[in-house]
Amino acid sequence: MDDSNAELTSVCNTAKSVWEKLLSVYEQSSGQRLDRLMEKFFRSEKELGDDIASHIAKLQRNFSELNDELRRVAKTTLPDLLLMSRIMSTLPSEYFEFKSVWESVPIEERSVNKLTEILRLIEMRLPSKSTDSTALVATRKKFSRNLKENVTSVVSQVILLRTVGRRK
Numbered sequence: 613m614d615d616s617n618a619e620l621t622s623v624c625n626t627a628k629s630v631w632e633k634l635l636s637v638y639e640q641s642s643g644q645r646l647d648r649l650m651e652k653f654f655r656s657e658k659e660l661g662d663d664i665a666s667h668i669a670k671l672q673r674n675f676s677e678l679n680d681e682l683r684r685v686a687k688t689t690l691p692d693l694l695l696m697s698r699i700m701s702t703l704p705s706e707y708f709e710f711k712s713v714w715e716s717v718p719i720e721e722r723s724v725n726k727l728t729e730i731l732r733l734i735e736m737r738l739p740s741k742s743t744d745s746t747a748l749v750a751t752r753k754k755f756s757r758n759l760k761e762n763v764t765s766v767v768s769q770v771i772l773l774r775t776v777g778r779r780k
Contacts, residue, residue, distance in 0.1 A: 649678040
């Protein structure tokens with residue numbers, strides 16, 4: 613023990629009282645730990661640099677620690693459905709369409725592994741986010757008498773706009 617611990621325990625008469633004093637100073641009570649773990653689980657968000665698998669792994673680790681503490685303190689655990697719900701609520705906007713698809717899957721067929729697998733597939737299909745930016749410059753042209761040229765030009769511009777929108 614260092615000097616600060618020796619001073620903390622100087623009034624203790626037994627080994628048991630020394631141990632209890634050190635526990636009270638350095639280790640959180642079960643209630644405090646449970647509150648901290650719940651807050652950590654329910655406040656976590658996907659970080660920009662994380663891929664989906666890493667994000668889900670962090671949530672699973674937090675969920676597992678929370679369930680371990682709940683099992684120890686309250687003799688109960690949270691269902692995996694809560695973990696899947698938390699994963700879904702932390703997804704970026706690119707996964708918006710998938711949320712409705714996942715909600716249509718019957719609850720008994722849902723699993724964290726299945727969710728992770730599908731989200732990884734979607735992530736691989738999403739256009740990569742690059743730091744390059746593309747701009748579209750539009751200029752006003754005189755009305756062309758050839759309707760086919762105008763339609764082709766408009767269609768090309770719409771396709772270009774959609775492509776630029778995906779990169780952002």
